[in-house]
Amino acid sequence: MSAQGHIVRHHRWLSVVLLAIALLIPTATAFAGPPSPLTPASTEATIIRDLYAVVFWIAVGVFVIVEGLLVYSVIRFRRQHPEEVPVQLHGSTPVEVAWTIAPAIIVAVLMLLTLRSMRTLYQIPSGTIQVEVIGHQWWWEFRYPDLGITTANELHIPVGEMVRLRIESVDVIHSFWVPELGGKTDAIPGHTNTTAIQAMKAGRYHGQCAEFCGAQHAQMRIEVVASPPAAFQQWVENQKAAAAAPSDEAARRGQQAFMSSACIGCHTIAGTPAQGKIGPDLTHFASRRTFAGASFETAPQNLAAWIRDPQALKPGTLMPKVDLSEEQINDIVAYLLSLK
Amino acid sequence: MATITEALPLTKQAPQTGIMSWVTTVDHKRIGILYTSTAFAFFLLGGLMALIMRVQLTQSNLKVLSPELYNQLFTMHGTTMIFLFVIPITVGLANYFVPLMIGARDMAFPRLNALGYWLILFAGLVMYSGFLTGDVAAAGWTGYTPLSELRFSANRGIDLWIVGLLLLGASSIMGAINFLVTVWRLRAPGMTINRLPLFVWATVVTSIMVLFATPMLTVGLITLLLDRQFGTGFFALEQGGDPLLWQHLFWFYSHPAVYIMILPAMGIISEVLPVFSRKPIFGYSFVAWSSVAIGFLGFLVWAHHMFATGISQGVNTFFMIASMTIAVPTGVKIFNWIATLWGGSLNFKPPLYFAIGFLSMFIIGGITGVMLAIVPFDWQVHDTYFVVGHLHYVLFGGSVFGIFAGLYYWLPKMSGRLLDERLGKLHFWLMLLGFNLTFFPFHLLGLLGMPRRVYTYGSGLGWDLWNLISTIGSFLVGLAVLVFVYNFTVSIVLRRGAVAGPDPWEGHTLEWATSSPPPPYNFETIPGVHSRRPLWDQRHPRIAAETELAYE
DSSP: OHHHHHHHHHHHHHHHHHHHHHHTSOOOSSSSSOOOTTSOOSHHHHHHHHHHHHHHHHHHHHHHHHHHHHHHHHHHTBOOSTTOOOOOOOOOHHHHHHHHHHHHHHHHHHHHHHHHHHHHTTOOOTTOOEEEEEEETTEEEEEETTTTEEEESEEEEETTOOEEEEEEESSSOEEEOOGGGOOOEEEOTTOOEEEEEOOSSOEEEEEEOOSOOSTTGGGOEEEEEEEOHHHHHHHHHHHHSOOOOOOSHHHHHHHHHHHTSGGGGTOBOTTSSOBOOSSOOOTTGGGSSEETTTTEEOOHHHHHHHHHOHHHHSTTOSOOOOOOOHHHHHHHHHHHHHOO | OOOOOSOOOOSSOOOOSSHHHHHSOOOHHHHHHHHHHHHHHHHHHHHHHHHHHHHHHSSTTOOSSOHHHHHHHHHHHHHIIIIIIIHHHHHHHHHHHHHHHTTOSSOSOHHHHHHHHHHHHHHHHHHHHHHHHTOOOOSTTTTOTTTTSTTTOOSTHHHHHHHHHHHHHHHHHHHHHHHHHHHHHOOOTTOOGGGSOHHHHHHHHHHHHHHHHHHHHHHHHHHHHHHHHHOOOSSOGGGTOOHHHHHHHHHHHHHHHHHHHHHHHHHHHHHHHHHHHTSOOTTHHHHHHHHHHHHHHGGGOGGGGOGGGTOOHHHHHHHHHHHHHTHHHHHHHHHHHHHHHTTOOBOOOHHHHHHHHHHHHHHHHHHHHHHHHSHHHHHHHTTBHHHHHHHHHHIIIIIIHHHHHHHHHHHHHHHSBOOOHHHHHHHHHHHHHHHHHHHHHHHHHHHTTOBSSOSOOOTTSSOHHHHHHHHHHHHHHHHHHHHHHHHHIIIIISOOSOBOOSOTTOOSSGGGGSOSSOOTTSOSSOOOOOSSOHHHHHHOHHHHHHTGGGGO
C-alpha cells in the first residue's frame, strides 16, 4: 500500500510537470490534448506510464548527481597559477570498483521493475472482440470478423472492454500506435502480431503510423472511438446494415457517376457493383468523421477537393485523379455523404 | 663493410606540392587531412539538409518541401552524418595521429590507406549524384525492406545508396585492418600495450568492431541489390523471403556502428581531459578495458531496435538486459573522466570546453538510452522524437562535441597554427545553447506523441511550440558552425593564427614530440618510451621518477 502511495505521489509531480508543459501549448482544437503516453486512458498505457514515472525520477537523480559532480569539479579545479602541478593521482581500485557497482545496482533495479510490469502487460482474456488491423499505404483497414464489419481509419471499441488486435500489413511495414491507449506494434507483411487495446473512458483518441512507410507516412493517422457499450452496439448495427439507398436527386446522380467511373475498381460499397478491394470500404463512409488516413475532416468542401485532385491534398497517395466534371464531383460528394 | 651514408634514390620522384601531390599521396598525415576535410564538407551538407528540414517542421501543416523531398533529405541527412561525416572524420584523425602517438613513421599499408580514402570520396559522390536526376534514396538511413525494395522504391536512389554504402564498407574494413596491423607491428620501442594512448586503444577496439560488424551490413546490402536488380527475393514475402531479415542484418552492423562512432570520440576525450587537467587519466586500465567491454556488449544489443516487431518476450528481455548492461562500463568511463578533472589544474582552452561539453551532453544521451532499453517504455517512444532526441545527444552531444574537442586539440599540430581562442569559446557556447534548444524539445515531442520521419503534422496536437523552439535552436547550431569555419579560414587557411610550436598544450603523448606539422618521416629518430606519458615525464623528471613508473 505504501509503495502504491509512493507511486501516486510521483504521478502528482509528473502531472505538475506535464501541466507546466501543457500551459505553454496553444489551445488544442480538434483534440482534448496532445496524444501523449503520459496521459494514459487504458490499463496498459497506465502501467507503462507508472513504470516511466519511477524511471523518470531515477533518471533525474542520476542526472543531478553526475552533472553535479561534473559542474562542481569544473568550477572548483580551475587553474590558479600557470606553474601549478596538481597531485598526480593515477587511480584508485576501490573507488573504481565502487562506481562500477553503483550503476550495476541501479540498472538491476530498473530491470526488476521492468520485468514486473511486463508480467502484467497485455494479458488478453479470451472471448473478447477481435479486430484485424491491416496497414495499407497510407490508411488503416479495420475488420471485425465476428461482427462482419469492415471500416477504415476509425477504430470503434466499447469502453472498458479489452479488444484483441491482429496486426498485419499488405505492403510495407507500418506500426499501429495510439499513445494514450498503449504501446505500438509493427504491422509487418507476412507476420501477424497480436496486441490488445482498451479504453477506460469514452472519447476519441488520436494515433498515427509510427514506422516510416513511404511518401505519406505523415498522413497515415488513426482515430480510436471508444463509446459506452450501448452506443457501440448501435454503431455495430449501423455498420452491419447495407449501404443506404440515395434519397435525393444529387445523391442518386452521384451514385450513377460513382458506379460508372474508375472509383469501383478500388472501393467497395456493400450491395452495389462497387467491389474493389484496394482502397477503403465506403459502405458507411459518412459515419466516419475523417477520411484519407484520418487526415481530413469529412466535410463537403474537403471531399470535393480530394476527389478533384487527391495528389494536391496528399501528394503521393495511391488514389489517382479521375477525370470527372465539377457537377459529377458534387454529385459524388452528395452520394458519399449520404452513406451514413 | 661500407656504411650507407647517402639516401636511397627514389624510383620515381613523387610530386611534393600541388594537386597531384594530394592525389598520389600515401603519407598517413596527408591522407588524414583528406579524410578530415572531406568528412567536414559532408558535415556542412548534412547540416544544411537538417536546417531545411527544420524549416519545414517549424509549424504544423507547412508546405515548404514536398513529402518526397523531405523524405529524401532525412534519408540523406542520416546517411551523410553517420557514414560520410562521423565515421570518416574519426578515421581521418586516427589516420593522422595513431602512427604519431605510437611513434611510427606511417601506417602499415600506405597504399591501402590511400585507397580507403578515395573510396569514401567516390561513395559520397555516388550517393549524391542522384540529386542531379532526382534519384535519391527516400527510405530512411535504415532502408527497411520491403519499403526499399523495387516495388515500393522504384527510382535509382536506393541503388546508388547501396553502392555507396558498399564502397564505404570496403573502405572501413581496409582502414580497420590497417590500424590493427599498424598498432600491432609498428609501435616504438617501449610502447607496450599497457602504455598505448587511450585514443589508440579506442581505435583498436573500433577497428575490431568494424571487422566483425561490417560484413553483416555488406551481406544485407548485396542481397537487397540482388533483389532490386536481379529479382531475387531475399526480403520479398511473395518469393518466400522475409522483410524482417533485413532488420537483423542491418542492426547487427548499425548498433555496433553507434559505438564505432562514439568510441573514437571517447578516445579523444581521454586524451584531452588529462592534458588540460595536468594530471594522468584516472584509472587508465578501467578506461581502456571499459572500451573493450562496450565493444563486446555492443554486439549483443541489436534487437533493442526491434522491440515492437513482435519478437518474443524472452528475446525482448535478453536484449533489454544486454542493452542496460552497457550502462555499467559507460558509467565507469564517465566517473573516471570526472575523477580526472577532480583535483586537477584545469586549463580552460577550447579543447577542454568541448571535452566537458561532450561529458555533460553524453550523460543525458546515456540516461535516455537506458530508458529506451526498458521494453514497455520503448513500445511507447520507439520511432518518436524521443528517440531522435536520444540519438542526437549521443551522436551530436557526444561524438560531434568530441570531434570538435579533437579538432581544436590537434589542428595546431596538423597546421602549425593555433585557432583563435575567443572565437573557439564563442563557437562552444553558441553550439551548446543551440544544440540543447534544438534537441531537448525532441524528448518532449516524443512524450507528446510525435512520431519521427513525418514531413508534416496536424495543428492542435500541441507540437507547434516545441518545433518552433527546435528550429530556432538549429539555426544557432548553424551559426556556431559558421564561427568555426570563419576561425579555421582566418587562423589556418590564411595562416593568421599564432604559431603553435611543437607542443602548445604541454601534451603527454608522442605526437607533441615532433614539429607542427610533422615532417613526412614524423620523427628524426624513433623515440623510446618508458611510461604512458613520455612528454610529461620529460618536463617533470623528478615527479615522474617518483610516481609514474610505479603505476604500470
